Amino acid sequence: MQVGGRRATEWTMHGERVVDDTRRAALSIADVELPNGVRFEQYVLRVPTAAMVIVVDEAERVLMMWRHRFILDRWVWELPGGYIDPDEEPAVCAAREVEEETGWRPRSLEPLVTFQPMVGTIDQTNLVYLSRGADHVGTAPDINETERVEWIPLDDIERRLRLGEILRSGSVAGLLALLLLKAQGRLCGRLNRRARLGKRVRCVE
Incomplete structure (x- = not known):
């Protein structure tokens, strides 16, 4: 099932702010919304391949x-x-x-x-x-x-x-x-x- 072009069980990220990118990896905080509408912030670490x-x-x-x-x-x-x-x-x-x-x-x-x-x-x-x-x-x-x-x-x-x-x-x-x-x-x-x-x-x- 899809809602507005997205799957009903798909998580949504409304934004992401960088906390630290002075090292090889970048640490950020993502604004995430669950399928049931609950929103929370979660750390995300983006690391080179x-x-x-x-x-x-x-x-x-x-x-x-x-x-x-x-x-x-x-x-x-x-x-x-x-x-x-x-x-x-x-x-x-x-x-x-x-x-x-x-x-x-x-x-x-x-x-x-x-x-x-x-x-x-x-x-x-x-x-x-x-x-x-x-x-x-x-x-x-x-x-x-x-x-x-x-x-x-x-x-x-x-x-x-x-x-x-x-x-x-x-x-x-x-x-x-x-x-x-x-x-x-x-x-x-x-x-x-x-x-x-x-x-x-x-x-x-």
Whole structure:
């Protein structure tokens, strides 16, 4: 059902005033009206688009970073990635972030999944790419980004998710999308196609 060109259950935003935009993100307060006519104010955080990469090697291992998150005061495994600079191509940003944070250069990038981490409060598009292989370029990982970089077996990802070792929404969403590909047999199929093109690949189902 629609009312005045809008769905009856659609929320309405009458205005938005910026509280702070001196950092990379912009914090604002929105004047929101519910379908039943109730109006209230709610914080809104608008954050630049982020890009991250799942790098999978020939042994079906995922390139991940072990790092400390001060807000949670916890050590967690994360995928490399970061904010996209103005006028920067998302895939270029994704590849740059992997190399800067881990010292590995992705060989190829393909879109895997796109998501919003918290649609009730935060406006931020997250782009996750899949890279099949990477080359070590000899640069040390950024000490401000990670304590160490490791290749985690894909078969061990589900266990680490259950243990809470992987918490960041981008890492969780991307890795679950990758595990779905594998469960559907699509990851192996793509790897086999690379093998037919002369790429050395080990595929385990």
